Amino acid sequence: MSTFRFGTVGSPLSRPKKPGGSVGAVLHIADLGLDALELGWVRAVRVSEKTCARIREAAQSRDVALSVHAPYYINLNASAEEWPKSRRRLMDAARYGYLAGATDIVFHPGSYFGRPPAEVLPAAIDRLRGCVEELRAEGNPVTLRPETMGKKAMLGSLEDTLAMSAAIPGVEPCLDFAHLHARPGDGSMNTYEEWAHLLKTYAAALGEEALGRLHIHLSGIRYGPKGEKEHLPLEEADLDWQAILRALHDFHCGGRILCESPILEEDAVKMRDVWRGYEQGRS
Numbered sequence: 001m002s003t004f005r006f007g008t009v010g011s012p013l014s015r016p017k018k019p020g021g022s023v024g025a026v027l028h029i030a031d032l033g034l035d036a037l038e039l040g041w042v043r044a045v046r047v048s049e050k051t052c053a054r055i056r057e058a059a060q061s062r063d064v065a066l067s068v069h070a071p072y073y074i075n076l077n078a079s080a081e082e083w084p085k086s087r088r089r090l091m092d093a094a095r096y097g098y099l100a101g102a103t104d105i106v107f108h109p110g111s112y113f114g115r116p117p118a119e120v121l122p123a124a125i126d127r128l129r130g131c132v133e134e135l136r137a138e139g140n141p142v143t144l145r146p147e148t149m150g151k152k153a154m155l156g157s158l159e160d161t162l163a164m165s166a167a168i169p170g171v172e173p174c175l176d177f178a179h180l181h182a183r184p185g186d187g188s189m190n191t192y193e194e195w196a197h198l199l200k201t202y203a204a205a206l207g208e209e210a211l212g213r214l215h216i217h218l219s220g221i222r223y224g225p226k227g228e229k230e231h232l233p234l235e236e237a238d239l240d241w242q243a244i245l246r247a248l249h250d251f252h253c254g255g256r257i258l259c260e261s262p263i264l265e266e267d268a269v270k271m272r273d274v275w276r277g278y279e280q281g282r283s
Helices: 021-031 049-062 083-099 117-137 158-167 177-182 192-206 208-213 241-250 264-279
Strands: 004-009 036-040 065-069 102-107 143-146 214-218 220-224 227-232 255-259
Touching: 004 065, 004 264, 021 036, 021 049, 036 255, 049 065, 049 083, 065 083, 065 255, 083 102, 083 117, 102 214, 117 143, 117 158, 143 158, 158 192, 177 214, 177 220, 177 227, 192 208, 192 241, 208 214, 214 241, 241 264, 255 264
Parallel strands: 004 036, 004 255, 036 065, 065 102, 102 143, 214 255
Antiparallel strands: 220 227
8 A cells, every 4th residue: 555645625627516515526636547636615614514525435435545635714923802713723724624523624824923933833823722722622723834834924834843842642634745846936846866865854853753743735836935935736837746746755753745736636647647656665
């Protein structure tokens, strides 16, 4: 069995109209020969417990591992007045995601609002810790995954997400490699050596075993001096995604790789096939 599962963030573009919704997305992912799906609840969490049960059943029946991308409008650095709304969005994603069979909840950590990361992180960690503690008190075991972000102004550097994860059991990064490449704005973070150093840093912060349960977003990306502009198909971007896969292979990594390319399942299958080549010693 492969050490990585592959899938898409959001429903595959080729999903038939029936069955629709997330259940249809799960079934179509399996039909494509993929085995992971990140439910794209990025605007709001609008799903019933009954629908969650149907999603869970479909995923279990087809061996599709589920995660959730929580609403975009979450900010661990929100004002005291705005934080309750952000918190509710994250908690709704975690609660309904768990009911749907998701094990991981990905979210955007927010913005620095012009402040240094060292000033922002303590309060952000405290707020995130409170969320995890409440979920555990409810018997909810999901992993909360702050995503590495593609713009310098955003809370969500690799260092930010590792600090949150090291401080709170039950929190681990979502490594968006396209964002990590775009964030510096100068074309760096694009070599095998840089990715290898990143994985060493990750293991040093969270333990070698954490490399076996990575949650990765991968696509091409367009960027400028301030970072990310838009996602691109793999072959239309300068990201050396095969160097990323080589580094993951050499460091004996595992987990899930979810594609965010505009041609979701096409690029997901491409990454899966290249990865299989590495595992079988052909590449």
